[in-house]
Amino acid sequence: IKKVTTHQLQNMKERGEKISMLTAYDYSMATILDAAGVDVLLVGDSASNVMAGHETTLPITLDQMIYHASSVIRGVQRAFVVVDLPFGSYQGNSSEALRSTIRIMKESGAHGVKIEGGAEIKESVTRILSAGVPVMGHLGLTPQSIYKFGTYTVRAKEEAEAQKLIDDALLLQELGCFAIVLEKIPSELAKKVAEKLQIPIIGIGAGPHVDGQVLVVHDMLGINKEFKPRFLRRYADLHTIMTDAVQNYVKDVKSKDFPNEKEAY
Ligand code: KIV
Numbered sequence: 001i002k003k004v005t006t007h008q009l010q011n012m013k014e015r016g017e018k019i020s021m022l023t024a025y026d027y028s029m030a031t032i033l034d035a036a037g038v039d040v041l042l043v044g045d046s047a048s049n050v051m052a053g054h055e056t057t058l059p060i061t062l063d064q065m066i067y068h069a070s071s072v073i074r075g076v077q078r079a080f081v082v083v084d085l086p087f088g089s090y091q092g093n094s095s096e097a098l099r100s101t102i103r104i105m106k107e108s109g110a111h112g113v114k115i116e117g118g119a120e121i122k123e124s125v126t127r128i129l130s131a132g133v134p135v136m137g138h139l140g141l142t143p144q145s146i147y148k149f150g151t152y153t154v155r156a157k158e159e160a161e162a163q164k165l166i167d168d169a170l171l172l173q174e175l176g177c178f179a180i181v182l183e184k185i186p187s188e189l190a191k192k193v194a195e196k197l198q199i200p201i202i203g204i205g206a207g208p209h210v211d212g213q214v215l216v217v218h219d220m221l222g223i224n225k226e227f228k229p230r231f232l233r234r235y236a237d238l239h240t241i242m243t244d245a246v247q248n249y250v251k252d253v254k255s256k257d258f259p260n261e262k263e264a265y
Pocket residue numbers: 023042043044045046047084181183204214215216
């Protein structure tokens with residue numbers, strides 16, 4: 001199997017082939033997503049919400065991210081695997097950012113990292129890149145800054161924030177990032193950025209005029225019932241399927257239907 005590389009992702013943009021990306025946090029799910037042909041797997045710090053049940057992405061630790069990333073890597077043969085630098089692991093200074101990145105790369109075997117922000121993290125991005133680690137940017141609604149925003153609504157609707165986002169995207173490209181995620185911004189702004197930049201722009205809630213799409217896998221599989229923002233398309237209703245399966249199991253245990261003779265030694 002031919003592995004996906006940053007070079008191939010760049011070629012996909014140039015050919016107009018859209019890049020598919022999903023989050024993954026564990027071995028079993030990664031095996032399925034990789035075999036199904038997802039180009040990029042993101043070990044997102046959304047694990048904090050989806051796997052650990054926290055309200056925000058802030059509590060997840062570097063050690064926990066490395067545990068998720070190493071589990072994902074063991075299930076992957078083809079996909080390019082990117083790991084989020086968690087809150088608190090890079091904001092302090094660029095040497096801390098590099099140290100966190102090196103731990104992720106060494107201890108999980110991942111292929112690159114993603115980091116939230118623009119001009120504010122310029123030195124960290126430069127330093128990580130100079131160590132030879134591919135960096136994916138993340139602009140727009142950056143969930144690690146949720147208490148600054150105060151709301152999960154669409155970002156960069158105002159001119160000033162939109163202009164900063166464009167400037168930050170250009171800066172990240174200039175520094176050498178291989179791609180940028182744009183989260184929850186107007187379609188027209190995302191389109192402008194994707195047209196202006198040479199590197200792939202991956203959207204989530206950023207409309208169709210970008211070079212690829214990313215979703216949280218539990219959301220698109222319909223595992224969590226409550227989360228249903230406008231940008232989310234549900235490809236399955238696993239919440240119902242899993243609930244039915246488990247209810248049937250409970251019923252069969254209670255009624256002594258399970259296990260039957262063939263299911264026993
Ligand atoms: O952590 C995450 O799931 C993400 C994606 C939503 C881009 O950063």
